[in-house]
Amino acid sequence: MTRVQRYRLIGVVCVVAGLGVAALLASQAFRENLMYFYTPSDLLAAESVPDRRLRLGGMVEAGSVQRGEGLVVGFVVADCAQAVAVEYEGILPDLFREGQGIVAMGRWQTEAGGRFIADEVLAKHDENYMPPDLAEAMMSETGHACEPFKSAMEVSAVRRDAGAVNDR
Amino acid sequence: MIAELGHFALLIALAVAVLMALVPAYGVWRTDATAMAFARPAALVLLAVIFVAYLCLTASFVNHDFSVAYVAGHSHSELPLIYRISAVWGGHEGSLLLWVLMLSGWSAAVALLNRNLPLNISALVLSTLGAVAVGFVLFTVITSNPFDRLVPIPADGRDLNPLLQDPGLIIHPPLLYMGYVGFSVAFAFAIAALVTGRLDAAWARWTRPWTTSAWLFLTMGIALGSWWAYHELGWGGWWFWDPVENASFMPWLIGTALIHSLAVTEKRGLLKSWTVLLAIMAFSLSLLGTFLVRSGVLISVHAFATDPARGVFILGFLVVVLGGAFTLYAWRAPKLVSDGAFPLFSREGFLLLNNVFLSVSAAAVLLGTLYPLFADAVGLGKISVGPPYFNAVFLPLMAPLALLVGLAAAVNWKRARLTDMTRRLRLPLLLSLVVAALLIWQWATDIGLVVLVGGWLGCWTLVAALAEPTRRLRLTGRLPRGVAGMAIAHVGFGAMVLGITFVSLFSVERDVRLAPGQSADVAQFRFQFDGIEPIQGPNYDADRGTIRVYRDDDLVTTLYPEKRFYRGAQQLMTDASVRHSLSRDLYASLGEPIGDAGEWAIRLYVKPMMLWVWLGAVIMTLGGILAASDRRYRARPAALAEAAA
Numbered sequence: 050m051t052r053v054q055r056y057r058l059i060g061v062v063c064v065v066a067g068l069g070v071a072a073l074l075a076s077q078a079f080r081e082n083l084m085y086f087y088t089p090s091d092l093l094a095a096e097s098v099p100d101r102r103l104r105l106g107g108m109v110e111a112g113s114v115q116r117g118e119g120l121v122v123g124f125v126v127a128d129c130a131q132a133v134a135v136e137y138e139g140i141l142p143d144l145f146r147e148g149q150g151i152v153a154m155g156r157w158q159t160e161a162g163g164r165f166i167a168d169e170v171l172a173k174h175d176e177n178y179m180p181p182d183l184a185e186a187m188m189s190e191t192g193h194a195c196e197p198f199k200s201a202m203e204v205s206a207v208r209r210d211a212g213a214v215n216d217r
Numbered sequence: 218m219i220a221e222l223g224h225f226a227l228l229i230a231l232a233v234a235v236l237m238a239l240v241p242a243y244g245v246w247r248t249d250a251t252a253m254a255f256a257r258p259a260a261l262v263l264l265a266v267i268f269v270a271y272l273c274l275t276a277s278f279v280n281h282d283f284s285v286a287y288v289a290g291h292s293h294s295e296l297p298l299i300y301r302i303s304a305v306w307g308g309h310e311g312s313l314l315l316w317v318l319m320l321s322g323w324s325a326a327v328a329l330l331n332r333n334l335p336l337n338i339s340a341l342v343l344s345t346l347g348a349v350a351v352g353f354v355l356f357t358v359i360t361s362n363p364f365d366r367l368v369p370i371p372a373d374g375r376d377l378n379p380l381l382q383d384p385g386l387i388i389h390p391p392l393l394y395m396g397y398v399g400f401s402v403a404f405a406f407a408i409a410a411l412v413t414g415r416l417d418a419a420w421a422r423w424t425r426p427w428t429t430s431a432w433l434f435l436t437m438g439i440a441l442g443s444w445w446a447y448h449e450l451g452w453g454g455w456w457f458w459d460p461v462e463n464a465s466f467m468p469w470l471i472g473t474a475l476i477h478s479l480a481v482t483e484k485r486g487l488l489k490s491w492t493v494l495l496a497i498m499a500f501s502l503s504l505l506g507t508f509l510v511r512s513g514v515l516i517s518v519h520a521f522a523t524d525p526a527r528g529v530f531i532l533g534f535l536v537v538v539l540g541g542a543f544t545l546y547a548w549r550a551p552k553l554v555s556d557g558a559f560p561l562f563s564r565e566g567f568l569l570l571n572n573v574f575l576s577v578s579a580a581a582v583l584l585g586t587l588y589p590l591f592a593d594a595v596g597l598g599k600i601s602v603g604p605p606y607f608n609a610v611f612l613p614l615m616a617p618l619a620l621l622v623g624l625a626a627a628v629n630w631k632r633a634r635l636t637d638m639t640r641r642l643r644l645p646l647l648l649s650l651v652v653a654a655l656l657i658w659q660w661a662t663d664i665g666l667v668v669l670v671g672g673w674l675g676c677w678t679l680v681a682a683l684a685e686p687t688r689r690l691r692l693t694g695r696l697p698r699g700v701a702g703m704a705i706a707h708v709g710f711g712a713m714v715l716g717i718t719f720v721s722l723f724s725v726e727r728d729v730r731l732a733p734g735q736s737a738d739v740a741q742f743r744f745q746f747d748g749i750e751p752i753q754g755p756n757y758d759a760d761r762g763t764i765r766v767y768r769d770d771d772l773v774t775t776l777y778p779e780k781r782f783y784r785g786a787q788q789l790m791t792d793a794s795v796r797h798s799l800s801r802d803l804y805a806s807l808g809e810p811i812g813d814a815g816e817w818a819i820r821l822y823v824k825p826m827m828l829w830v831w832l833g834a835v836i837m838t839l840g841g842i843l844a845a846s847d848r849r850y851r852a853r854p855a856a857l858a859e860a861a862a
Contacts, residue, residue, distance in 0.1 A: 060561040064573055071614060075581050078609035079588075079602065086599035104601065116811060119730050120818055139728050140452075140808035140818045143780075143789040 084154065089131040092165070098157045105135070105155070105165050111147045126153065126165070137167040144172040220285045223273025224364040230266040230317070231354045237263060237324075237347030241340035245412070253336050256343035260328040263350060264321040271318050274363050275305050283374050286367040287311060293376035293785035295756035303387040304377045309527075310363035312390055316507070317353050319391070319398040320346065327402060327427070333851075334423060338409050345405035352534045360527045376785030379757070385445035393438030393465055397503040399431020400468060403475065404500035407493045408542065411549040416493065421483035424496070426850040428479060429702075432472045433841030439465050440834030448793050453726065453804050453822045455830065458607040463586040464506030467579050471499040474575035481565045484630055486556035488569065493550065495572075497542045502579075504535050509586070563633045567625035574618045581610040619674040619714050622707050623649075623681025645684045649677040656715070660800065660825055662723050662740075671718030679711030702844025706837045713833025719826035728808070732816045740823040743767040744776075744805065749817065757781040757790075762817065764805045766796070776805040778819075793820075802827040 086104045087095075110132060113125035121138045124147075135153055145151060155167035237259035244252025274287070278301045283289040291308045292301055306312040324346040331339055357363070380386070406424040410416040442462065447455045456462065475495040482492045508531040560566060585602040592600045627641040653669075653676040661668050686704040690696050725740040733748035747763040759781040766773045776794035783790060793806035801823055808818030 056561055057559070060566070064570075067573070068577060071577050071581075071610070074613060075584070075610045078606045079584070082603040082606035082609070084601045084603055086601070102603070104599075120728055120808075120811075140820055143791055 086152075087157075088128045089126055089133045090128050092133055092157060092163070093131050098159070100156065102154060102156060102168075104152055105133070105157075105167070106150070106152045107132075108150050109145070109147050114147060126151065133163060133165055135165045135167050137170055139168075139170075141170055142172040145170060146172075219273050219276050219280075220282065220364040220366065223270045223277075224362065226266050226270035226273065227354060227358055227362075227364070230263060230270065230321075231351065231358060233259060233263045233266060234347050234350040234354055238344050238351055239347075241344040241347075245337050245340050245344075248337075250336060253340035256340045256347075257328040259347065260321070260324040260343050263347070264318075264325040267314075267318050267321045267354075271305070271314055274311060274314060275302060277364075278302065278304055281374070283372075284366055284368075284370040285363075286365045287363040289367050289371050289374045291377050292374040293756065294373050295785055296374075296377055296382075297755050299387065300377055300382050304381075306390050307377045307381050310357070310361040312394070313353070313357045313361050314363055315391060316394050316398060317350065317357060319394050320350050320353060320401060323399055323402050323427075324350070327405075331423065337413060338406075338415070338420075338423075341409035341412055342402070342405040345408045346401060349401050349405075349538070352538070356527075356530050356534065360530050374785065376756070376783060379781065379783040379786055379788045379790040380449060382756075382783070383445060383449050385441050385448065389438060389441040389445055391438075392434050392441060396431050396433075396435025396438050396472075397465070397468065397506065399427065399434055400472060400496075400499040400503050402427040403431065403472075403496040404542070407496035408545065410493060410553070411545050414549065414552050416482070416489050416553050418483050418486065421479050421492070422850055425476070425479050425483065426845040426847070428472065428475055428496075428499075429841050429845040432469070432476055433838045433845065435465065435469050435472060436834055436841065437838050439469060440831050440838075444831055447827075448795065450791070453793065453806065453820060453824070455720075455827070458585070458604045460586050461506075461510050463582050463607075464502075464509045467582055467586075468499050468502040468506060470575050470579040470582070471495055471502055474572045474579075475499055477568045477571050477575075481568050485565050487559055487565055488572075489553040489555050490546075490550040491572070493553065494546065495576075497539075497546060501535070501539050501542070502583075504531070504538060508532060508535055560632050562628070562635070564625055564628050564630045567621055567628060571618060571621055571625065574614050574621070578611055578614040581614070582607065585610075615714075616670065616674060619678050619710070622678045622710060623684075626681065626685035626703075626707070641684060641688065642681065645677070645681040649673060649680040652676045652680065660719060660723070665722075668718060668722050671714060671722075675711050675713075675715030675718060677711070678714060679708050682707030682711060697849065698843050698847040699849060702840045702842070702847070704840070705843060706840025709833045709836030709838075709840060711833075712829050712836060716826045716829025716831075716833055720824050720830065724822060724824045724827075726820070726822045728818065728820050730811055730816055730818055732814055737819075737821060739821045741768060742773065742803065742823055744819075744821045746817070746819060748815070749807075749810075752779075754781065756785055757783045759792075760807065760810075762805070762807050762819070764794070764819070764821075766803050774803060776803065778805045778807045780807045780809075797828050799826070799828055801825040 084102055084104050085099075086106060087098075089105070089107050092098060092105065105126060107126035107128045110125040110127045113123075115123045117123065119138070120140065121136070122141065123134060123136050125132050126135050127133075135155075137153070137155075142151075149172055152171045153165060153167035154169040154171075155165055158164050158166055237256060240252050240259070241256035243249070244255065274285075276282075277285045277288050278292055279298070281288070281292065281294055281301075283292075287308060287310050291304045291311070296304065304311070306315040324343060327339070327342060327346070331342075334342075403424055406420070406427065410420055439462075442465070443455045446457070447453065475492065478488050478492045478495055481488045508528065559569075561569075585606050589600045589602060592598060623642070623645065624638065627638050629637065650673065653673040656676065657664065657668060657672045661672070682704045686696055686700055689700060727737060727739050729737040731737060731746040733746060736743050736745035738744075743766070745765045745767065747765060749760045749762050752759050752761045759779045761777050761779045764776045764778065766776060774796040776796060778794040779792040781790045781792055782788070791806050793804060795805075796803045804820070804822035804824060806820045808820060810817050
């Protein structure tokens, strides 16, 4: 083996080893950080929900938002069939509203019938927004299947017209 | 009437683009100089015609012509003039028109500035750009015509998304598109190199300024997007690893790799087919980004078009471009033989490593962005990949890259000597250690491995970047713009590394519930909430909070965060108030009113060295401007003579 060849071999080995390590790290991090999407029905139907961060999508049930101490807030997220209680401490997004579709990230606790402890709540910046995941999950062959939520939407629309900004 | 004129101009543009794609290519095939020379005027006419279409849409916005569906959807009678002009690219159809305008702008620039290129190369480059233009104009006309009329005519528009009513957002999309589309020029040069089989130092010199220009626009575009998210989204983040951010970041990473591999190709005649591959990849990723954003497959703030026909069209276009380019590559790349051996311990060896790190990180980002789509498509469930994945993969890849930046500039091309490198880097190493120690001692609130590594790497990159130009200046007494630009861009990178390290590690963030008169302590600052007053904007009503920030009872600044309600769009928006300084940002944004006692939920952040992240990007851009304007890259008549021979 000439010097140049040896040199080149060392280089190639280094690059390949580096790539291998990078791929290993990546796949590790990848597995740890996958977040699955659940609807309330999925959560309640599942035999066991993994104890890791996951995403919960649904509509905020009308009249369910309750304030606690400080920034603690509780509300109920529902899909067509089921509803689960969500607990969150922090600032809700601008478009969080009763009757609005949201996605919450956090963990599922099975004790006492089950609660979702959210660490992040997202609502899209669009009045008619429903999270795409949810829209699909709530679709039946006949189209949109959740009649009850239409009335909830109207409620929020009225509240907004009354001037949600200066309303306190 | 104006809208019809615009539509008509688009149709003419389509015809011009078709001719621009076909005639010069025919000329190259038949070695017909007249046909080849057709490319240049065609590029200029294309720009003119598309500009007319663009002006027509702008006029419709300015005149409140709500009979045009796109205007009705994105404007309002109360919308201020400046936002009416920028609303042109506030939605899907208009931003596509802007895309096409940029593309024809780049083509015209190539036609005007590269007059000294050999005729066949310039014909092929412009013909490729023409073909890309055909695809996008066709896309606009068929699936997303901004000039469609609306019946019945609404009394008022639905307003521009309030999120987009911000000075940063006026220029963010155009800059981003300039970058995206700019890579089409590098792509066109790559195609020309594959077709002619000519890939030499001269080719690299022609391609380099175009690549650097596209890159600097993309850098600015991404940085502005981040700046905007920081101020307007109200939760104080500046990078979310959102799929759309990733869509712009991947071409940036590959574009950065391309800039460096082009340097090797120019100086040493090496890495030829790799360079061509990168050029194809950079443009493909730009197209992929457009596809991801425009098709609505992404769940994101940006994905506003959800018409499947559009997604299918772009996907088809992507397949044609990629399929064509890669077939050509597979067929012709073996002819691109690099000149001579490739020593690893040398400038080119280090640049190769740079390319490895950059492409691997781009691949990691691609995996995290596409895997959820893939999993959804094959029924593996709805999955998303969180920011921790990206941080865990990306940061370890960036650390060695930062180390390399300093090393590479100190080694020579061809075979380098270790003693040279150590001698040249002794002083920068010492200096960087001292500066890093000072910085960490001064600003780090907690000392761990990450701040030591990140802080030193940032300082190292910064100091070492200045070492090479200093040495050159001492040795030869002059500094070419290319070298100066490189050094400045690396200084920017160092500043950014420092900023990211400190802001990620030492930000203090508190969400609090405050009544007027109450205060909260964040880090060494006391934020006092004085209350809310209603104010009126041109098209919104707002609640404006007054928050005074004290440090040891001295008033540092007063922040005025707003919660706005846009009347036209009937939407709430959070407008954060930030006081920037080199040492830290003081940030406040309003959540919502709680209870009846006038209490509000408020976000209070202290973010050390936040400004450095964006300053870094600005410095990198300045470096890019300097490098792209190096006189060496302007094709001289001498080069023409040499090429003709």
